[in-house]
Amino acid sequence: MTESTRPFPPGSYPVVVIGSGPGGIQVSYALRRNGIEHAVISEDPSPGGMFRRWPHFQRLLSWTKPHAPEPAGSRAYERYDWNSLLADEPQARALQPGLMDGTSYFPSRPEMEQNLGLFAERAGIAIRYGCRWTATRRIDDAEGGGFVVETTDGEYRARVLVVAVGVAEPYSPPGIGMELTHHYADVRPAESYAGHRVLMLGDGVNDVPVLAGADISVAMGSATDLAKTSADAVLLSNRLSSLVQAFGLARRTRRIIVENLVWASLYNGLVLPFAALGWITPIWAALGMSASSLLVVLNALRLTRS
């Protein structure tokens, strides 16, 4: 697209909408339906840029059910399709189900991106792409004031400004230990996690598929019954520190098992041949075997010390 054919050059508009995600596109659609002149700008090169980066786990959490008891495109079908944008024209309604490959009720990132692109095309949404909003100033004038929107393409003036820029800053909720966790935004690309062992800790019904699929899964003490039955282990309390203690105990148990096996192998390997050759009397053999067993039990009892 050449500069002369790009829509919405800098200038004055009643409304300026920033963003070409679902928010910006849906607002633009509604403004046009209501006959309100406006400009839409976006730093992205095409609709749905958010879904080229997120979610990391490749699929949305909101479903679209291609096979539903209501016909696609009807008002009642919207309950089964949480990802299509809303429109009055039949050709722009319920677009998401037709773009899914049928392997999941949850659209993949590319399927969601296609959904937004197709909606923009079918609904005739015009967007000035590659135009980055850099600053905003408030203006007060006799006509009721408004905004000056500074962009990489120049200045826009608008009475009303719609900012649909999504997650501008990754949000970290306050909480004890939050500073110790990796932020979702810092997670590496999904493929770099392939081939690793996964520990899943969870409590809710929505955690069940991951608990069932993880290499090791642990349910919290207050978890739902379904989560508990899907997990390999259940914490008896709700304290995360119990999990750290459990790992410590598991490591000590393993070390003591190895010690006992080494001792039993050495003892039996060294002493049994003497007994078999009759070089040790039965009384000393019985005493030696009992002492060895006692040693193994006492070594194992060390696990009961905190």
Ligand SMILES: Cc1cc2nc3c(=O)[nH]c(=O)nc-3n(C[C@H](O)[C@H](O)[C@H](O)COP(=O)(O)OP(=O)(O)OC[C@H]3O[C@@H](n4cnc5c(N)ncnc54)[C@H](O)[C@@H]3O)c2cc1C
């Ligand atoms: C990790 C994650 C997972 C999610 N999963 C789901 C899900 O499964 N289901 C669901 O329904 N919702 C999900 N959401 C929420 C959903 O993505 C958002 O609610 C939705 O995308 C918001 O739409 P939006 O148009 O407001 O913003 P966005 O989709 O984020 O779009 C923002 C737009 O603003 C533009 N923009 C940003 N800054 C500038 C700038 N300075 N100048 C110009 N343009 C700019 C961007 O280029 C983009 O076009 C998820 C969100 C995140 C973060």
